[in-house]
Amino acid sequence: MVTRSSDGSIRDKYTARPVQQFVKVQGLGNDFLVVEGDAADLPQLRQRAPALCNRRLGVGADGILLVGPPSTTDAVRTMWVINHDGSRPEMCGNGLRCVALFVAAQVQRSTVTIDTDDGPKRCVVSPVPTETPHAGMHAEVQVDMGSARHGEPTTPQSGDGRHFASVSMGNPHAIAFVGADEDPEMLARRWGPGLEVDAAFPEGTNVEFARVDGGSIVLWVWERGCGITDACGTGACATAAAAVAQGLLAADTAIVVQLPGGPLAITVGTDRTVRMRGAATIVYRGELPR
Numbered sequence: 001m002v003t004r005s006s007d008g009s010i011r012d013k014y015t016a017r018p019v020q021q022f023v024k025v026q027g028l029g030n031d032f033l034v035v036e037g038d039a040a041d042l043p044q045l046r047q048r049a050p051a052l053c054n055r056r057l058g059v060g061a062d063g064i065l066l067v068g069p070p071s072t073t074d075a076v077r078t079m080w081v082i083n084h085d086g087s088r089p090e091m092c093g094n095g096l097r098c099v100a101l102f103v104a105a106q107v108q109r110s111t112v113t114i115d116t117d118d119g120p121k122r123c124v125v126s127p128v129p130t131e132t133p134h135a136g137m138h139a140e141v142q143v144d145m146g147s148a149r150h151g152e153p154t155t156p157q158s159g160d161g162r163h164f165a166s167v168s169m170g171n172p173h174a175i176a177f178v179g180a181d182e183d184p185e186m187l188a189r190r191w192g193p194g195l196e197v198d199a200a201f202p203e204g205t206n207v208e209f210a211r212v213d214g215g216s217i218v219l220w221v222w223e224r225g226c227g228i229t230d231a232c233g234t235g236a237c238a239t240a241a242a243a244v245a246q247g248l249l250a251a252d253t254a255i256v257v258q259l260p261g262g263p264l265a266i267t268v269g270t271d272r273t274v275r276m277r278g279a280a281t282i283v284y285r286g287e288l289p290r
Helices: 039-052 093-107 184-196 233-245
Strands: 002-004 010-012 019-027 030-036 063-068 077-083 111-116 119-126 138-147 165-168 172-177 206-213 216-223 227-229 254-259 262-268 273-289
Touching: 019 093, 030 039, 030 093, 039 063, 039 077, 063 093, 077 093, 093 111, 093 119, 093 138, 093 233, 093 273, 138 233, 165 233, 172 233, 184 206, 184 216, 184 227, 206 233, 216 233, 233 254, 233 262, 233 273
Parallel strands: 030 063, 077 111, 172 206, 216 254
Antiparallel strands: 002 010, 019 030, 019 273, 063 077, 111 119, 119 138, 138 273, 165 172, 206 216, 216 227, 254 262, 262 273
16 A cells, blocks of 8 residues: 655555556556656666566566656657666557557547657557556557558578568568468577677667468567567567568458467558557556665
């Protein structure tokens, strides 16, 4: 239990130690700690991230989502993302869906715009939250992710001679489409660590191994700063955009991207704009010592 001191800080009721409240959230198994604050909190949260996200000695998470005041006129909040190793990715699609649910429940409306490092993103939450954020709250969230930015394909030294498409969804992705007899999971686990830091990607990269299966995609992602992950929203968007650009799948059609944690529906327009739809869940609330 907590109390609020005269200076506005939140403290444990019994020890009087300052605490920080958080909400554990997950999108297809990609899990995060949502903490409210502002940009000034980023340095200390980045420093604490490895301990807080440790699955044996901490709360356990793929990263931290800091939610604060908006910076643009139409937005409701701003989201900053911190990986579990303390690094700062430019964007996180699964995290954005979770933040959209959290914020929509706070303001109790279906459509919210969230500022991100990749600009404002419009999110639609269904069903419309009619309660404040609480454990077990679940919804489908559609996000207008903006345009996929296609770069030059590359053949990195660490990639076993494979050709990788380069797509940015605000953060970098290197995507290889594999044959019907190949295992995307094995390839991601084997080649992902080297590809993430290959010289072809000076700022590092997320790595996707994808297999087109009919009108859908089976996808495994080695996430920059995280490793193998149950789901990667931007990775699903980038992979679907690459598949459409290469003529493997059709534009303006919902593409089911099957990740280890479950499916995302990705629609790539002929103008390269991308919409993502998938689940988000609030798991529980907690308190952290400051």
